Each structure stands twice: as structure tokens, then as C-alpha cells.
Amino acid sequence: MTESRPSDIFKPGDLLNNTYRIEAILGRGGTSEVYRARNEVSKRLIAVKALKSEFSDNEDYLTLMTREEEIREIRHDAVVRYSENHRTRDGHIYLVMDYVEGPALEAVMNNGGMAAEDLLKVMTRVAQGLQAAHRRNIIHRDLSPDNIILRGGVPEEAVIIDFGIAKDTNPGAKTIIGNEFAGKYGYAAPEQLSGNSDPRTDIYSLGALILATYRGKRPQMGNNPMEVVQNKALPLDTEGVPEPLKSLIDKMSDPIPDRRFQSADELLRALEPGLEDRTVIVPRAETAARTPEPGPAAKVEPKAEIIVPKDKPAETRPKKKKSRGGLVFLILLLLLGGGGAAAWFTGMADPLVARFLGPKLPVADPYTLIVERPETGAAQVVGFAPSEEVVAALDKIAGEIGGSADLSIATGDISESWGADVLALIAIVAPLDEFRIAVNGNAARVTGVTRDADLRLAVENALKDGLPGSLQGSATILQGPVIVTEPMLRAVIDPFQDCGHLSIADMPATGFGQGATITVQGQISSTAKRVGLFDALTAMVGDRRVVVDTEVLNPALCAVEASLPKVGAGGFKFTFGFGDRPDPNPSGRYFVGENPVIDVTIPATVTDGFLTVSIIDVSGAVFHILPRRTEPDNSVEALREGQSGPVTLRLAYSEADALADPEKSKIAFRVDASSLGKSKIIVIHSDKPLFDTLQPREESAQAFGEALAEAAASASIRSMDSAILTTAEK
Structure with a gap:
């Protein structure tokens, strides 16, 4: 269980909407925190997702929370059930949802993984949940092991949680994530890096997270965006994964979306038995090891079998370029008819051939070109080009981007406008801080990085309708430094x-x-x-x-903060309670009308020295508790009164105790509405008394800070411990 912090939105014991009692914090994120709570009426456990205060008035984030609430329309046991949004009196927005008791798949992964047979059960269950979500046009976009909970630890009871960045594809639906990248790089589908997502995106992520859980370790996608993009173009490494899990993951996580299962329905048909009337067995070709450059799949012998639906349309193939074989055949007839076979093979006939076909050039297959400028290392232009003119243009580009060119003129299966198209593409991405263009035939893959948000948008807009001319492929442009130091x-x-x-x-x-x-x-x-x-x-x-x-913290606390000694904690523990009841108050949060009781415990190891205890309140006033007029001896020896081990001192009493013994001037107070906010209690342990004389019972934060800065240099301060006490309206 995650430990509560003073900065958390809610604290254990808080009561929301007179109904939901906070019990513990489950996790913290960039925009929200999640808590376990109990319905005081039904006694049922629930989860509460609270939006951080800085986002509570942001319409985009409120829209996102509303969208997440609306996912309650998905009715399936494999999808967490949402209830409704609420707003607290101090403006915090929170969403109520089912509490799912059990470990996250991530915990299972971190503990060594899960057996293949159990993962098949998890896969089936999650696919059923995705089927329900996709039928309502909701794409999760962030499937990962930490978003799958095994209810009661049972694989068949897996539950998908956290639809916080889900995309609604219904017409007119809103989401602040939009078409930008969403998700975790290790489990995201390749097309997500370009902002594209559809049901096949979730299927890829499911395959990737199942593989990671089987391996018992997170995916390693690379150390920089170029490596991430290049690795995403490769099939996942499923070597050693037993069948049928291996073949299922291979098809689910194919880098090319059209080669994956096209829907959760299709995946379930492959997973569930007894559906032979709707499926046929087809051989699955083993995927050859591939470089990041796109290219046609290698032809290999069938290795395994997987189930796919009948009547799946055959993969379309690119049309072949019109052949000039007729003209070549005519030339051959002329040469051979004149006994010129020797001339052909020795090159004596080259002038004649060149007259009809142009110069005799080598054929490049595959026809590749790499143009890249990395953040570190030399830029380069390497590969093939169709003419001297294109070579000259690429040579010039290599010099302009600070690198060298290594090019060969060759023919290949490329379009007539290939050279002009490639040069146009380079011109678009060249302003980026870093880029890489990998061309294979007429297919190209573009990746780039820029720190300029406007430039990123300009490049994305230039390529939003596709790559120039006959080039086919995609572009991923990331923003920000490659490494943030x-x-x-x-x-x-x-x-x-x-x-x-x-x-x-x-x-x-x-x-x-x-x-x-x-x-x-x-x-x-x-x-x-x-x-x-x-x-x-x-x-x-x-x-x-x-x-x-x-x-x-409030400005007064921050003003004192700069004067506080820069020393470590000494192990002093604070305990909060109530003056009119024995209940503990671990959050240190009090409402108007309540009577706080405050204790501090001296650790067993602290047996000498002196303690200075003060409270800096929200108004900027400092109240000195130790030493004070009625208790001037603040030595640890005197405070222990002969006791060994941990010793607890009461700093603030109940009103009844204070009234019963007025001679000792025991401190007691009741929270009123005149000054609400955060106060700080500090305990300073020093070798000798911190101040030469008793400080006034109350002084300003500025005066205390000045006195503290002067005293700290000579008092040999050993440690400082502190706690926050918060007062608020009910």
C-alpha cells in the first residue's frame, strides 16, 4: 500500500459527500490520485480518482473526467465499473468507481512472470472486455500490465482499469488527448507514435503486455526516440514462447496493422474453442529478421499455424511497373541474328543498347536509401539513386547537414518520380534538429525530433496527407530534446x-x-x-x-523555510489526535470547531542535548512550546524524567486538561475560521540551548527566522524534524 503524504489531496479518515470514507492512497499520477474508500452506508469498498487542484478548473481535464465517467455505459465484468463525478466544497473533482481487490499484472510480471496457460486465460478475459469497449467505439490506448488487475489473483477474473486517456471515436466526441500520442512506449503500437489509433492498437498492446508478463520483464525499446521508432518497426521477439501463445502474440503485435487480428471479435474466435465453422486453419509464415527499413516480407517456409477468420481478403500487392522487355527482346533478336552474342556479353554492344535503353546500370534489390542527421555523430546519405542529377543533389544535401554521401547509381523497382519525391521529402524534414529517412523502393519511414513545437506542427501538417509523390509510408515527429539532462x-x-x-x-x-x-x-x-x-x-x-x-505551503512557512537548518531528520515522531475523543488523526487535518491534540516522541537513541519546539501558523505567527516560561528546562535529560526508551511529550492538550491545571499553562486551542490553512511544527535537537534567553511566547516568522539563522551557527544543531497540521472548513 502506498504511504500517505501531507501533500495528498485526501487523507485517511476524510469523509467525501457524507458517504465515502477515505482509507488509503493507492497511487499517484501526473494529473490525479487514486484512493481506496468505503461507502459508509453500504460498507462497500470503492475507488476514488481525484483530479489534482491545478487541473480542477481546466475545462479540458474536466471534459476528460466526464468522458471517463461516461465509460460506465460499458457493462462487462472485465471492465472496471464507473459511477459518477463529484466536487468537494474546496473545489476538488473526484470520480467514484469500483474497487478491484487483487494484484496488478505488473506485480505478477515483476515477481517473475506468469505461465503461458494462465496468460491465455488473461488474454481471453481482456479481449472480452475490449470487445465490449470497442463495440461502443471506445479505444483504451494505454493497455499495460499496471492497467490489468487480477481480481482475487485469478487469471480468469482479469479487469481492465484506467480509461483516463481512452479515445472515443463516436462522431463529435471530445478528448484532450485527441490524436496525439497516448500510452506507454513499451506497449504502444507503432502507429500510436504518429497519433493514430483504432481497435487494432489495443490488440497490439494486449499482445505486448502478455509477452512482457510471460518474460517477467518490461520491454526495452531503446535509449532515444530514433531507437524507439526503429524498434517499433520490428516484430516482437517471441523466441522461446510456447505455442499457441507465440503465434497469437506474433499476429496480435505485427508492426503492420493490416496483418494483425482486425478486431477483438476475431481474436476471440482464435482463442475460444468450438468455432471451427467460422474459421479455417492457414499456415503462418515465419517472419524473417528485419532491419528497421520497411520492405517486402521475405518468403520463407510455413512454420506454425494460427486460426484466422474465413473470407479474409487477400493482401493486395503493388502493381508492377510496365516492362520494357519487348524492346529488349527485339534488340536481342537483332544481335543474335547477326551473330552478336559475344558482343552482348563482352560489352561491345553497349553503345547500341544505350541508344535504346540508356546506360546499362546495375539493378538494386532492395532499392534502399538512408538520409539521417542524428543529434550526436556524423550525418550520412547512403544508398542508391537513379541518376547523376539525383546523386549530385543528394551530395549537396549531405554537405549541408554536415555529413558525407556514399551513393551508387542503379535501377530498381521505383517510380519515375522517385528522385524528385525523395528530395521533396528531405526538404520538408531538414529543418528538424534530428531526422532519419529510410527508403526501400517506394516505401519510406521518417522519424524526427525538434524542440520547436511550431516546427513540429508545420512538418506534421506538410505530411498529414501522406509522403510526397509516389512515396508510401509514415512519419513520426517527436518534440523535445532527445535527452533531458x-x-x-x-x-x-x-x-x-x-x-x-x-x-x-x-x-x-x-x-x-x-x-x-x-x-x-x-x-x-x-x-x-x-x-x-x-x-x-x-x-x-x-x-x-x-x-x-x-x-x-503558505508564504509565512516558506519565509521560515529558508532559515531552517539544513540538517537531516532525527527520528522524532508526531502523533495527532482529538481533545474530545480518543480517535487518532494520522492525516493531521482538522476542521473548524475541533480541538487538536499533538504529541512528539523522543527516540530511544536521543538521550542528551536540548529540544526546541515551535509552531509556525498560517498567519505567519510563531508560537514557542519548548522552552517556555512554565517549562524553561528543555534538556533531553529533564524531559525524559529518568525514563529510558522512547518517551512521548504532549505539545498541545485537550481543553479539559488545560482548564484542569491552569498553573502549568498547558497549550490548548480550538480551530476557528479566522485563519485556515497549513501550519508547521518543528523540533530542533541541538548540543546546547538554541537561544541564550527565552524567546517570546509569540513572534513573527521573520523575527524567528533571523534569530534562528544567527543561533544555528553556534548551537551545533544535530537534527530537525517537522510535521504539517492543516485546518479547513468542514
Whole structure:
């Protein structure tokens, strides 16, 4: 179970809509958090998906949450059931859905994987769920092992969850994801990288996630966008996977959508027995090892059999170019009739042949050309061209992009406009920071990267109706640096640091590649600043997910934050409760009218030194709890009173206790509506008293910060621990 944080939208114990009691947080994402809750009326467990506050007023995200709610119309046990959206009094939007008890397929994968026979059961169950969704024109687009839950751990009870980026293909439907890339690179179909998706996209992802679960490890798609795109053009490696699972995955995850199962119905016919009247057995050709360049499939002997539907239309083949064999035959007759066979084979007849057919050129098969400019390394133009003019133009391009050319003139199965079409394509993509064009005959595959969003849009628009002329293929243009390094991120993050250090979670030594998630953690002074940081990072990192997991503190707390000592925690634990009842309050969240009780526990290992305890409230006032006039001795020895082991001190009492013993000036308070928000409790452990004299019972955050900065240099501070107390309207 994920541990609760002070910055979470909801806390354990919160009651939503007088009905749903929050029990635990299940997970955090870039735009939302998911909680386990219980219906106080029916006692049924449910899940709550809450939109983060910075998106609660964004119409695009509200549309997305509404779209997800509308998926409740899908009625199938293999699809999580949605209920409805609600809004809390403080503006948070949340969506209620079924709670599915059981491990995610990702947990199974991380624990070593699953047997093929069980995965066939999972595949069948998920295909049934997809069938129900696709019939309502809903495409999931993000199928992965973490979005499949095994109810009760049973493969036959698999449930698809998280339709958060699902695409509705019904006319007029809205989704903020639109036709842009959505999903996880490891499981996304190749066409998703270009923003295309249909039911076959989900079928590819299902095949990829089943394979990953069988292997017990995530797919490795490459270290940069070029590698991702190139690897996506290859069949998945299913070597060692037993039949029939292997053949099913091969067909589900074919890089070419037309060669996959075309629907969930078709996949289920292949999976379910007793449907021979609707299917025939056809041989499946073994796929030869392929390079990233597109090209005709190699002809090999049949290896395995899979079930496909009858009456599937035969794959159409490109029309052959009109042959000039008649003219060649005539020349041969003339040569042979005059005893000129020797002249033909020795080359003496070349002038005659050239007169009719042009120069005798070698035939290139396959007819390939690679034009690329990588971010690092030399640019190159390598392959074949049909004429000296095209070679000269490509030579010039090689020089302009900072590389060299290695070209041969040859004939091949290409269109008459091939040269002009290729040059036109290069002209379109050349402004990109990085690009690669792989041509095989009249087929081409284009990939590119740019940091300029407008340039990306311009190139995509230029290619939206297809590649130039007779060229056939697709283009994938990604945005953002190929690698995002720590200095690049710090240049964006540091200007927003107004409440302590903001850190980058799990920063790779080599930087974040395409498709990575970049998470920033720490504290910040306002929601507006948090949104500003999110926007600035999103604009810089391109096609990467940004998560700003920051706690919003008030300006007063942030002002003190800069003065607090930069030391580690000492293991002091805070406990929150209520003055009028014995219930614990682990969230530290209190509503108007409630009487907070606060305790701090001294660890068993802390036996000497001095403690300074203060509360900085939302208004900017600082209240000193230890030492104070009625308890001036703040040495650990005196506070322990001879006790060993962990010792608990009460910092804030119930009103009844405070009134019963007025001589000790016990601190007690009740939350009122005049000053609501977050307050911070700090415990500083030092070698000697932090201040030479008692601080006033109450002072400003600025004065406390100045005194603290002066005292910290000489008091030899060992540690500092803190906790957040939040007050709010009911």
C-alpha cells in the first residue's frame, strides 16, 4: 500500500459527500490520485480518482473526467465499473468507481512472470472486455500490465482499469488527448507514435503486455526516440514462447496493422474453442529478421499455424511497373541474328543498347536509401539513386547537414518520380534538429525530433496527407530534446524555488530519454507557482510526462523555510489526535470547531542535548512550546524524567486538561475560521540551548527566522524534524 503524504489531496479518515470514507492512497499520477474508500452506508469498498487542484478548473481535464465517467455505459465484468463525478466544497473533482481487490499484472510480471496457460486465460478475459469497449467505439490506448488487475489473483477474473486517456471515436466526441500520442512506449503500437489509433492498437498492446508478463520483464525499446521508432518497426521477439501463445502474440503485435487480428471479435474466435465453422486453419509464415527499413516480407517456409477468420481478403500487392522487355527482346533478336552474342556479353554492344535503353546500370534489390542527421555523430546519405542529377543533389544535401554521401547509381523497382519525391521529402524534414529517412523502393519511414513545437506542427501538417509523390509510408515527429539532462531541468526549476529545495526524483546519470516521467518533489509557496512550474517544464521537455509532486505551503512557512537548518531528520515522531475523543488523526487535518491534540516522541537513541519546539501558523505567527516560561528546562535529560526508551511529550492538550491545571499553562486551542490553512511544527535537537534567553511566547516568522539563522551557527544543531497540521472548513 502506498504511504500517505501531507501533500495528498485526501487523507485517511476524510469523509467525501457524507458517504465515502477515505482509507488509503493507492497511487499517484501526473494529473490525479487514486484512493481506496468505503461507502459508509453500504460498507462497500470503492475507488476514488481525484483530479489534482491545478487541473480542477481546466475545462479540458474536466471534459476528460466526464468522458471517463461516461465509460460506465460499458457493462462487462472485465471492465472496471464507473459511477459518477463529484466536487468537494474546496473545489476538488473526484470520480467514484469500483474497487478491484487483487494484484496488478505488473506485480505478477515483476515477481517473475506468469505461465503461458494462465496468460491465455488473461488474454481471453481482456479481449472480452475490449470487445465490449470497442463495440461502443471506445479505444483504451494505454493497455499495460499496471492497467490489468487480477481480481482475487485469478487469471480468469482479469479487469481492465484506467480509461483516463481512452479515445472515443463516436462522431463529435471530445478528448484532450485527441490524436496525439497516448500510452506507454513499451506497449504502444507503432502507429500510436504518429497519433493514430483504432481497435487494432489495443490488440497490439494486449499482445505486448502478455509477452512482457510471460518474460517477467518490461520491454526495452531503446535509449532515444530514433531507437524507439526503429524498434517499433520490428516484430516482437517471441523466441522461446510456447505455442499457441507465440503465434497469437506474433499476429496480435505485427508492426503492420493490416496483418494483425482486425478486431477483438476475431481474436476471440482464435482463442475460444468450438468455432471451427467460422474459421479455417492457414499456415503462418515465419517472419524473417528485419532491419528497421520497411520492405517486402521475405518468403520463407510455413512454420506454425494460427486460426484466422474465413473470407479474409487477400493482401493486395503493388502493381508492377510496365516492362520494357519487348524492346529488349527485339534488340536481342537483332544481335543474335547477326551473330552478336559475344558482343552482348563482352560489352561491345553497349553503345547500341544505350541508344535504346540508356546506360546499362546495375539493378538494386532492395532499392534502399538512408538520409539521417542524428543529434550526436556524423550525418550520412547512403544508398542508391537513379541518376547523376539525383546523386549530385543528394551530395549537396549531405554537405549541408554536415555529413558525407556514399551513393551508387542503379535501377530498381521505383517510380519515375522517385528522385524528385525523395528530395521533396528531405526538404520538408531538414529543418528538424534530428531526422532519419529510410527508403526501400517506394516505401519510406521518417522519424524526427525538434524542440520547436511550431516546427513540429508545420512538418506534421506538410505530411498529414501522406509522403510526397509516389512515396508510401509514415512519419513520426517527436518534440523535445532527445535527452533531458539535470542542468537543463535545474535551469527551469531553480527560479521556482521559493520554499526550500525542489528535487528531481530518480534522476538518471545520463538524463531522461523520450517517454520518461520527470517528477519534481519538495515544497512551493502557492498553487499558481506549482502550475507555473508544471507549464514551464512541459514546454521544455517535449514528449515526456511531467509530475510536480510538491506540497503547497503558505508564504509565512516558506519565509521560515529558508532559515531552517539544513540538517537531516532525527527520528522524532508526531502523533495527532482529538481533545474530545480518543480517535487518532494520522492525516493531521482538522476542521473548524475541533480541538487538536499533538504529541512528539523522543527516540530511544536521543538521550542528551536540548529540544526546541515551535509552531509556525498560517498567519505567519510563531508560537514557542519548548522552552517556555512554565517549562524553561528543555534538556533531553529533564524531559525524559529518568525514563529510558522512547518517551512521548504532549505539545498541545485537550481543553479539559488545560482548564484542569491552569498553573502549568498547558497549550490548548480550538480551530476557528479566522485563519485556515497549513501550519508547521518543528523540533530542533541541538548540543546546547538554541537561544541564550527565552524567546517570546509569540513572534513573527521573520523575527524567528533571523534569530534562528544567527543561533544555528553556534548551537551545533544535530537534527530537525517537522510535521504539517492543516485546518479547513468542514
